[in-house]
Each structure stands twice: as C-alpha cells, then as structure tokens.
Amino acid sequence: MIFRRFLRGHASAVLMSMTVLTASPALIEPVLAAPAKAPAKAKPKARLKAPPARKSVPVDPATVSAIRAEAGGRIARFYETREYRPLWIVGGKTGDLVGPAAQDFLRHLDDAKLDGLDPARYDPQGLREAIAEADRGGPEELAVAEVALSRAFTKYVGDMRKIRDVGMTYIGKGLKPAKLADDAVLRVAAMKDFPGYVEAMGWMSPHYVRMREALRSAEKAGADRETLDVLRLNRERARVLPSPAVRHIVVDAAAARLYYYQDGEEVGTMRVVVGAQETQTPMLAGTINWAIFNPYWNIPDYLTRDNVARKVLSGRTLASMDMEVLSDWSASPQVVDPSTIDWQAVRDGKQDLRIRELPGPANSMGKVKFLFPNDEGIYLHDTPNRDLLVKLDRHLSNGCIRLEDAPALGRWMMGKSFGVKSKAPEQAVALPAPVPVYLTYLTATTTKKGVALLDDVYGRDDRSEPKSTL
Numbered sequence: 001m002i003f004r005r006f007l008r009g010h011a012s013a014v015l016m017s018m019t020v021l022t023a024s025p026a027l028i029e030p031v032l033a034a035p036a037k038a039p040a041k042a043k044p045k046a047r048l049k050a051p052p053a054r055k056s057v058p059v060d061p062a063t064v065s066a067i068r069a070e071a072g073g074r075i076a077r078f079y080e081t082r083e084y085r086p087l088w089i090v091g092g093k094t095g096d097l098v099g100p101a102a103q104d105f106l107r108h109l110d111d112a113k114l115d116g117l118d119p120a121r122y123d124p125q126g127l128r129e130a131i132a133e134a135d136r137g138g139p140e141e142l143a144v145a146e147v148a149l150s151r152a153f154t155k156y157v158g159d160m161r162k163i164r165d166v167g168m169t170y171i172g173k174g175l176k177p178a179k180l181a182d183d184a185v186l187r188v189a190a191m192k193d194f195p196g197y198v199e200a201m202g203w204m205s206p207h208y209v210r211m212r213e214a215l216r217s218a219e220k221a222g223a224d225r226e227t228l229d230v231l232r233l234n235r236e237r238a239r240v241l242p243s244p245a246v247r248h249i250v251v252d253a254a255a256a257r258l259y260y261y262q263d264g265e266e267v268g269t270m271r272v273v274v275g276a277q278e279t280q281t282p283m284l285a286g287t288i289n290w291a292i293f294n295p296y297w298n299i300p301d302y303l304t305r306d307n308v309a310r311k312v313l314s315g316r317t318l319a320s321m322d323m324e325v326l327s328d329w330s331a332s333p334q335v336v337d338p339s340t341i342d343w344q345a346v347r348d349g350k351q352d353l354r355i356r357e358l359p360g361p362a363n364s365m366g367k368v369k370f371l372f373p374n375d376e377g378i379y380l381h382d383t384p385n386r387d388l389l390v391k392l393d394r395h396l397s398n399g400c401i402r403l404e405d406a407p408a409l410g411r412w413m414m415g416k417s418f419g420v421k422s423k424a425p426e427q428a429v430a431l432p433a434p435v436p437v438y439l440t441y442l443t444a445t446t447t448k449k450g451v452a453l454l455d456d457v458y459g460r461d462d463r464s465e466p467k468s469t470l
Helices: 012-016 025-032 061-070 073-081 100-110 124-136 139-160 182-190 194-199 206-220 225-239 301-313 343-347 386-390 406-417
Strands: 003-007 248-252 257-262 265-275 284-293 323-326 354-357 368-371 395-397 401-403 427-440 444-447 450-454
Touching (some): 061 073, 061 139, 100 124, 100 139, 139 182, 206 450, 225 444, 257 406, 265 395, 265 406, 368 406
Antiparallel strands (some): 003 450, 248 257, 257 265, 284 368, 444 450
C-alpha cells in the first residue's frame, strides 16, 4: 500500500498550517497487517428475540405505569415486550439517575455533523433538560426522559442507516440496508450490553466508526477541504456496511485486507491480493453460497492472448503449463487438440479461445474458491503465490480476491465440514448458511501519528492531485 498524506491531529503547529506529507507504507502496514485471529467455530445466526427482563434490578411500579402511559406507537410495542421496564434508567426507582448510555448517546448527538446529520433534529438540549427533570422528579418525569431518549435514538439510528449512492452494486435481497421499525431498533439494542452497544455505535459497521473518528481527527487538525471531502466519501462507503452483529465478510480493496464478523465482534482478518489498477476489484455486495474444491481456472481472454499464446508461439506446450483448450463455454465442452489452433491468430486477437488451468498445486485458484453470484466474475479464492501476500502493495490480481488463509475463512463459514477427500476437480459443497460479502474501497485510515490517506490506486476518490499509478 502507498500513502499519500498524513494529518497530524495532535500538534498545535498543524492546527495553524496543514502540511501534506508522503507517508512510507512501513509506517502503517504493521497496523493494518496484524496477525489474523484464530477462527471461531461457526454459530447459528441469532434470531431477533424480546430481551429478557432484568429481574435482578428492582423497578418502581409507578415508573412502569408511567412508561406505559408515555410510550406510543411502535416504541410502545418494544416496551410491552419487556413489561414496560426502562432501558435508559438505572434501576427505575424514583430519584435514580438516568444511566451512562444516555450520556454516551448525547455525545454522539452533539457530534452528529460527523455523520452528515443536523444535531438539532434530535434536540439534545431538550433531552438534557428531560434528564435533569427526571433526576429531580418522580415517575412521570422519569418516563418522559426514558421515552424521549428512545424516540431520539430510533430517529438517529434510522438516519445513520440511510445510505447514499457510492457505487456499490447489490446482488440479491437483504444486502442493501433497509429501514428498520422503531421497535426493531430498540429490540436489537437491548439484546446485549446496552451501554456498551451505545458507546461503540454497535448499529454501525466498525469501519464506519473508524471513518467517523478519522473525520473528527482531520477536522481538529485543520485539514483542507479536499481531504475532508475524501474522508466524507469514505464515511459514506462505510455506511452501507452491516453492523458486526450480522455474520458477514468485508473486503477492503484499498487496504487489500479482509475482515469477518459475527455476534457483534470481529472474528478474524487477513491480507488479500486484490485487483490491479487495470483490472479493479469492483464495489459490490453478494452472498457466498458455495465452496468449490480442486477448482479449474478459466483464463481471461486477455491473458490467453497476451500470455498463453505468446508462450505457445515461443515453444511452450499447454501440457507443460497444466492447461487445456475447450471447444466452448457450455457446461459440457469438448477438449480440443492444441495443435489444431492457429496460435498466431489468437496472439493477434483474431480468435478467442476458452482455456482453463487444471487443478493442482500450481493452479492459480489454489485448493478452493468461494462463489457468489455476480456479473463481474469475481470470487474469493486460495492462492499458491504466497510471495504476493507479503508485499506492501497487493493490487496485483485480475480482480478476484486471493486469500492469505483460505482454510481459516472456510472453517469459519463451513465449520468442521470444510474440505473434501476426493481429488476430483470442481467439487461443489454448499455452505451450511449463506454468508454476505461486501467488497468496498476505503482509502482513509488512522495511525499513531494521525489520519492517513492511502494511495487512490483505482482513482475513485476524485482528488485534485494527480492519480498515482503502479
């Protein structure tokens, strides 16, 4: 990876004069390339349930009654599932303080401009006044503060999940963030550690939270408008990603890194090789359904023309390259004798061929590939070319994603059933459950020295400076 800028957010000198620097990849690579965590055993997808009542915490019946009277609409449905016990109030008795989650929420609202939102829409001052009244008042005042916080929270979460068009293609249902009903927003929030969920913005992707904090640091450092615009664009790209509560995979083509999430946590991460500048990995979201063991590799036309045909004309044989020519692109093609091919015509681009690489140790797909439907012919796969994975700049593929540790990702997706004993080619194994995968492009990151912008290899950031080339 190549870094174009550093924004040092802690030095007063930078606040007076923003200095643009060229950053060495070695300064940031250790942060991005931390060792992958051990894969966790696959777990069944959690179902949305009504949160259990906190029986260990006594709740004043008068407060419960006041919440019942104050709540309405879908928010009332949420409280009904928990017998009108409070979510924001600690304990719930008259005179108890509203809990710490409310203070974290108010801090988020104060900074809502970082989300591209207007803080006034959520009336943080009115919420603070309601909390102050609750601290001094009785059950009615506690109920007013409790329900007001829930209303503002559902509005804020809903607004944060509204996505913009950032060039992401969605292939299949359920991948594009949908509007959630107020009661669903609150039920999800209450299922686990509510204060921790609010503090960490658990309804958003960790990548979104990272982009948000990068934008905050850049604003404090007095970054120029162009840099802030790039950071906001990255924030919007991250906005479309799911929360970590959703079992899914994220491939960041800018950083050439893959992450996978489950049950609210990052389960693992690894290096990947992604598309080169000329053969870019697209931004798209799909669903992995199949693992193909001992795969063939269908060689792209341009490689057949520029690489394979050139080698054959120089004296190499297809057999020596573990390749074969097929008659067509049907499901049952015939193998064609390569001596019958006019290789000069292929080299000149006058004849197209279907050539595939046979399974084996040298196959470019490695031992397994993971398929998800898309018109770009993109998938995740193993690779025998391990040397490429240790490079700082890993924009080297034809668009597909080459995995540092395909078995680890496969075990997470498939459990103990990962792998096949047969050496037969193209062994298709269905995943126990489909796994969403999001291919994105996040050129902003953070370091100990501040905010850094990765080199815009694909030229998608529309920066005014000349685009770098590989």
